[in-house]
Amino acid sequence: MVKILRRERLVPNIHLLEVEAPEVARKCRPGQFVIIMPDERGERIPLTIADWDVKKGSVTSVFMIVGTSTHKLSLLNAGDEVPVFVGPLGKPSEIEKYGTVVCAGGCFGIAAIYPIARALKEAGNKVVTLLDVKANYLLYWEDKLKAVSDEFYVSARDSFFDCKDYIPKTLKSVVKKESGINRVVSIGCTYLMYTCSEATKSLGIKTMVSLNPIMVDGTGMCGACRVTVDGKTKFACVDGPDFDGHLVDWEELFTRRKAYFEDEVQSLCHWERNQFP
Ligand SMILES: Cc1cc2nc3c(=O)[nH]c(=O)nc-3n(C[C@H](O)[C@H](O)[C@H](O)COP(=O)(O)OP(=O)(O)OC[C@H]3O[C@@H](n4cnc5c(N)ncnc54)[C@H](O)[C@@H]3O)c2cc1C
Ligand code: FES
DSSP: EEEEEEEEEEEEEEEEEEEEEHHHHOOTTTTEEEEEEESOOOOOEEEEOOOOEEETTEEEEEEOOOSSSHHHHHOOOTTTSSSSSEEEEEEOOOOOSSSSSEEEEETTTTHHHHHHHHHHHHTTTTTEEEEESSGGGOOHHHHHHTTTOOOEEESSSSTSBBBOHHHHHHHHHHHHHHHOEEEEESSSSSHHHHHHHHHHHHTTOEEEEOOOOOOOOSSSSSSEEEEEEETEEEHHHOSSSSTTTTTTTTHHHHHHTTTTTTHHHHHHHHHHHHHHH
C-alpha cells in the first residue's frame, strides 16, 4: 500500500495528489507518468508526474475529475493509502537546448507541463509559457510556471487576461510576437493538443504532444494505448507518451478514446448512486 501525503483541490474540478513514493521520486524525469489505482476494486489510471521531491520521497500529480477513478481519487485524504502506484513509466521528454520553446498547457496539462518547462529552462532555452483556462478562477500554479518562464501568457475566455481566444489562435499570435520559435510542447486534453499541432503545422514548428489514450498495464503488454504516428503503430506507454503532433493520427485517437464511453458513464452513475444514495 502507498500512502497519500496530500490531496488538495487547486481549482474547481482539478486536484493535486502528493504520494509517498521515494523509489519513484528518485528516478523521475520530466514527461513521465505513474499508474495509480484509487482502491482495490478500482481501475489503474495513468497520471503525469507534475513534480517530485527526492528528499521528502514524494511524487505529485494533478488530475481533473472526469469519471469514476478520478472522483474516487478526489475523496482521498492525507494518511489514506492506495493499493497500486507504479512508475516512473514512459519515455522522458526530449530536453535539449533548442533556442526558444513555447510550452502550451491547459487543464491538468498546466501542471503536467511544469517539469518540462523547468528542465527546458535549465537546459538554457528561452521558455515562453502559454496557459489556457476557461476563466481566471481556473488558473493554478501561475507562480511556479512564471518562475521557470521568460515570457508568460494566459488565454482565458473571460476578460481577466490579455488573450480571450482559444489556445491555438493565441499560440499563433504568440509565435508571431516572439518570432524565432524553435519548438512547441503542448499538454492537456486531446482537443487542445490537436488544435495546437494544427496551428503550428503550416509554420513548420516542431510540436511535441503528450498523448493520453486509454491505458491498462502501462508497460506495452496489453495494446490498449495503441496510436498511429507517421503511419506506424506505437504504444503510447512505452514509445511515448510524447510524440510529434504533426505525425499523430488524431482521428483514430479521438475514436479510440470514446471506445468505452457508455461503460464509463454507467460506472460513474453506479458509483454516485452508492456514494450519495
Ligand atoms: C500518459 C497519460 C498521462 C495522463 N496524465 C493525466 C494527468 O496528469 N492528469 C489528468 O487529470 N489526467 C491524465 N490523464 C488522463 C487520465 O488518465 C484519465 O482522465 C483517467 O484515466 C480517467 O479515469 P476516470 O475513471 O476518472 O474517467 P473515465 O470513466 O475513464 O472517463 C470519463 C469520461 O471522461 C473522458 N475523459 C477521460 N480522460 C479525459 C481527459 N484527460 N480529459 C477530458 N476528458 C477525459 C472520457 O472520454 C470519458 O468520456 C493521462 C492519461 C495518459 C494516458
Ligand atoms: S497500456 Fe497496455 S500497451 Fe500501453
